[in-house]
Amino acid sequence: MNRKLFLALVVLGLGSFVFTSCAKYPQAEVDATNLTIQEAVTAGAEMYLHEEFVAMQDSMNAVMVSLEEEKSKFFKNFDSQIAQLTTVTTMATDLKAKTLVRIEELKVEIQTLITETQALVDTNKVLVQTAPKGKEGKSALEAIKGEIEVIEASLAEVNTMFASGELLATIDKAKAAKEKAAAINEELNTVIAKFQGKKK
Amino acid sequence: MKKRILIFTPILLILLGIAFVAYNYQTKKPPVADLNQAAKKLSEAEALHANYYAKEAYNFAKICYDSAFHRLSVENNRNIIARNYDHITVFTNKSIQSSKEAIQLTKDHLKSIKGKLSVQLDETEKLVIDFDAKYKHFPIRKADKEDFVKSKLLCNEGRLNFESEQFEACATKLDWANRLLKKLHAKYQSELSAYFSNYDTWQTWINETIRQSKQSKGNCIIVDKYAREARLYVAGKLHHTYDIELSENWAGNKMYQGDKATPEGRYKIKAKKAHGSTKYYKALLIDYPNDDDKIRFNAKKKNKQLQRSAKIGGLIEIHGGGGKGYDWTDGCVALTNDEMDHIFKFTSVGTPVTIVGSSIPLEDARKILAQKLGHTKSTLDDPEI
Secondary structure, eight states, X not given: OHHHHHHHHHHHHHHHHHHHHSSOOOHHHHHHXXXXXXXXXXXXXXHXXXXXXXXXXXXXXXXXXXXXHHHTSSSXXXXXXXXXXXXXXXXXXXXXXXXXXXXXXXXXXXXXXXXXXXXXXXXXXXXHHHSOOSHHHHHHHHHHHHHHHHHHHHHHHHHHHHHTTOHHHHHHHHHHHHHHHHHHHHHHXXXXXXXXXXXX | OHHHHHHHHHHHHHHHHHHHHHHHHHHOOOOHHHHHHHXXXXXXXXXXXXXHHSHHHHHHHHXXXXXXXXXXXXXXXXXXXXXXXXXXXXXXXXXXXXXXXXXXXXXXXXXXXXXXXXXXHHHHHHHHHHHHHHHSSSOOOXXXXXXXXXXXXXXHHHXXXXXXTOHHHHHHHHHHHHHHHHHHHHHHHHHXXXXXXXXXXXXXXXXXXXXXXXXXXXXXXXXXXXXXXXXEEETTEXXXXXXXXXXXXXXXXXXXXXXXXXXXXXXXXXXXXXXXXXXTSSEEEEOOSOHXXXXXXXXXXXXXXXXXXXXXXXXXEXXXXXXXXXXXXXXXXXXXXXXXXXXXXXOOTTOEEEEESOSSOHHHHHHHHHHXXXXXXXXXXXXXX
């Protein structure tokens, strides 16, 4: 009888042990998700896709709370949390990819702006050369040359900022330089057209 | 009986133990809802960049949330009977409260900074427009022209930064542009005021010229450099107004040959050049230098204000070829060819030509300009600039 009782106690004890410790905390999955999130951060997701980044972090926080909730239970089962971690990992992977795409888009946009502005500056320089010389156009052309020099200086700054990776700050500067270069181009064409009109 | 008691007592104790543990598991539950709410509020704050605009409140909310989460983890690692989740709720409540505060502070700050920057942007753009309008034809030095272009670029960058909600960058650009523009306004305001110090003399010349025109029933021309107009008077009455173009250094009296200034004084037409005898369609040569010009020139040379080799110059004309839209002559007054035809008919050798800086005081000139710009109160009237 004593032996039977001892056996029952052992089975009960083992059963409790099995039930309470069979589901292990998914530390490996948590680490893997955090690593993917870190990769998205390194790619610049926080800066370039802020809202999506915050949403992803929100999801991760919810999963972490859910994990702790599960940890507090007597009968643990982390399957649902593991599935959630997989979702967050996918989100982070997508975000990293999207960030890289956004960065490339910005780079292309800035490069296009730089090229277009440089082309306008070059055209303006040619227009200045082909504009009427002598005293009649000299003062106005000198003023325009000064403006072109300022735009070139601004363009040089844009290139430096672009090279240092300050993409968001660079794009507005590049846009402003292009706007000004385009305005000068229009002004030059108007002046030249006016002069040519006079010649006729 | 004793044997039964010995058997069932441990079983009862174990069952009671299990019941106690089960009761604890049932009653001691982590405040998950609170934690989730705290995390949500924190995310909401972060999405608004509260970590930048309301750093203190946001950081406190984050610390409280992290503490709550850490506490939860610690408690979960403890024996169920020893677990206590009360502190967690305290932390989550503090975190939620602080996040709310950070969100409100951020919203207030953004509203305020947007308002301020919007006003600053308008002001800076107005300064650009005003400077452009006021000094469009005023001789501006090369370095200042560059500063003006730079300030326009900065203003544009500021506008783009504002639109993309990069408020800090926007503020920096606008501050810089504002400083440059105010410096330029102050500098040229002072030069313009100094130039207008001759206004009384100009007024005397104009009155005398018109009075003589009235008395002799003859014609005369008044050239108003600041207004960029030449006015034809017939028998003392205004008959026609012509738009004019001048030299690049028109603001000031002519001092020497090659200074690209248009002389100021009372002159007469010395010769009329018909089409074909001048490269500027038609021309009215005036008798610059007159006696006053010669006295002034010699005095400056004597005082060594002018180089010994300096010459007084001449060949100042009212001629055609104008209508280019900018100042391009070497000191002459240019009209369009059509208007040259018109003025040519009303003039002869000896017709008085009076050239002045302005026919109206600076204050009136400002008001006219402000009206043209559509401002009820222009920055031109601002004593600070």
